[in-house]
Amino acid sequence: MNTLPIIDIAPLYGDDQGAWLAVAKAIDAACREWGFFYIEGQPISSQRIAELKAAAADFFARPSEEKLRIDITRSAHHRGYGAIATEQLDPSQPSDFKETFDMGLHMPAEHPDVLAGKPLRGPNRHPQIPGWEALMQRHYEDMHELSKTLLRAMALALGIERDFFDRRFEQPISVFRMIHYPPRAGAEGSGQQGAGAHTDYGCVTLLYQDNAGGLQVQNLAGEWIDAPPIEGTYVVNIGDMMARWSNDLYKSTPHRVISPQGVDRYSMPFFAEPHPDTEIACLPNCSGPDNPPRYPPISCSDYMLSRFADTYAYRRKQA
Numbered sequence: 001m002n003t004l005p006i007i008d009i010a011p012l013y014g015d016d017q018g019a020w021l022a023v024a025k026a027i028d029a030a031c032r033e034w035g036f037f038y039i040e041g042q043p044i045s046s047q048r049i050a051e052l053k054a055a056a057a058d059f060f061a062r063p064s065e066e067k068l069r070i071d072i073t074r075s076a077h078h079r080g081y082g083a084i085a086t087e088q089l090d091p092s093q094p095s096d097f098k099e100t101f102d103m104g105l106h107m108p109a110e111h112p113d114v115l116a117g118k119p120l121r122g123p124n125r126h127p128q129i130p131g132w133e134a135l136m137q138r139h140y141e142d143m144h145e146l147s148k149t150l151l152r153a154m155a156l157a158l159g160i161e162r163d164f165f166d167r168r169f170e171q172p173i174s175v176f177r178m179i180h181y182p183p184r185a186g187a188e189g190s191g192q193q194g195a196g197a198h199t200d201y202g203c204v205t206l207l208y209q210d211n212a213g214g215l216q217v218q219n220l221a222g223e224w225i226d227a228p229p230i231e232g233t234y235v236v237n238i239g240d241m242m243a244r245w246s247n248d249l250y251k252s253t254p255h256r257v258i259s260p261q262g263v264d265r266y267s268m269p270f271f272a273e274p275h276p277d278t279e280i281a282c283l284p285n286c287s288g289p290d291n292p293p294r295y296p297p298i299s300c301s302d303y304m305l306s307r308f309a310d311t312y313a314y315r316r317k318q319a
C-alpha cells in the first residue's frame with residue numbers, strides 16, 4: 001500500500017493559473033514533509049518507456065566483455081557501464097547487487113570545458129547498438145524539461161523568480177541512469193541488497209520503476225515503508241544538494257531497494273543537477289532571523305565530487 005503523496009502535474013502544462021499554483025503548493029508541501037512523492041499526468045509516453053525497457057533488457061543481457069567496453073571505472077567523467085558491486089551506497093553493507101548505465105550531457109573531447117579538464121564534463125559512452133544513442137539522447141532532453149517544469153513550480157511556491165532554476169540548469173550535469181537488479185538468490189535479509197540505504201546527492205531525482213517492487217523510503221519514525229510501483233507515475237525525491245540549497249526546508253529522505261525475488265527489476269532514475277559552476281548558497285526566502293543559513297556556499301561540482309568519492313571505491317582511489 002502506498003502512503004506517499006500522489007500529485008497530478010497535468011495543470012503545470014495548462015493555462016489555468018489557479019490550478020498551476022495549487023499543484024506548485026502540493027509539490028512544495030510534499031518536499032517539506034516527505035522529500036518523496038509520486039507524479040502522474042507527466043508527458044513521457046508509455047511507448048518511450050517500453051522502448052527504454054527493451055533497450056535496457058537487451059543491453060544488460062549482453063556478455064560482460066561487451067558491456068565493459070564502456071566501463072564507468074575507466075571514465076574520468078562518470079559515463080558508461082557499472083558492473084555489479086561497483087557501487088556501495090550503504091558503506092555498512094555489502095556492495096549493491098545491481099548493474100548500471102549512466103549518460104549525461106554530451107560534450108565532445110574538443111570542447112573547451114573538456115580540454116580544460118573540468119570535472120564531470122566529456123563525451124557520452126554508448127554501447128554500439130543501433131538506435132540506442134538517439135533514444136537515450138531524446139529521453140535525456142525530455143527528462144531535463146520535466147525536471148525544469150517541477151523546479152519552476154518549486155520556485156513559485158518558494159516565492160522566488162519563476163526562472164531561477166531554469167537559468168541555473170543550463171548545460172547541466174544531470175545524469176540519466178538505467179539500472180538492472182538481478183533476482184536475489186537467498187532469503188530476504190541475507191547478503192547483498194539491491195541498493196543500500198542512502199540519500200541522493202543532487203537536487204531532484206525522477207525515477208521510473210518497473211512493476212517488480214522493492215523500493216522503500218524511510219518515514220519520520222525511522223520505519224521503512226514501501227514505495228510501490230504505480231502505473232504511469234514517476235517517483236520524485238529531493239537530494240542532499242537541494243536540501244542544503246533550501247536550508248533544509250526541503251527534505252532529502254533515505255531510501256533503498258530490496259532485491260526482487262524470482263524476477264529481474266529495471267529502474268531508470270534521472271538525477272537533475274545544475275550547471276557545475278552554480279553556487280549552492282541558501283535560497284531566497286529559506287532563511288530568516290531565527291533561521292540563519294546553516295551551510296557555507298559551495299559550487300555544485302565541488303559538492304557532487306565530494307559525494308561521489310564517498311560511494312565509488314574507484315573514485316576514492318583516484319582522489
Ligand SMILES: O=C(O)CCC(=O)C(=O)O
Nearest residue numbers: 179195209215257267269
Ligand atoms: O532503483 C530504484 O528504484 C532506486 C535507485 C536509487 O535510489 C538511486 O539510484 O539513487
Ligand SMILES: [Fe+2]
Nearest residue numbers: 198199200255
Ligand atoms: Fe536514490
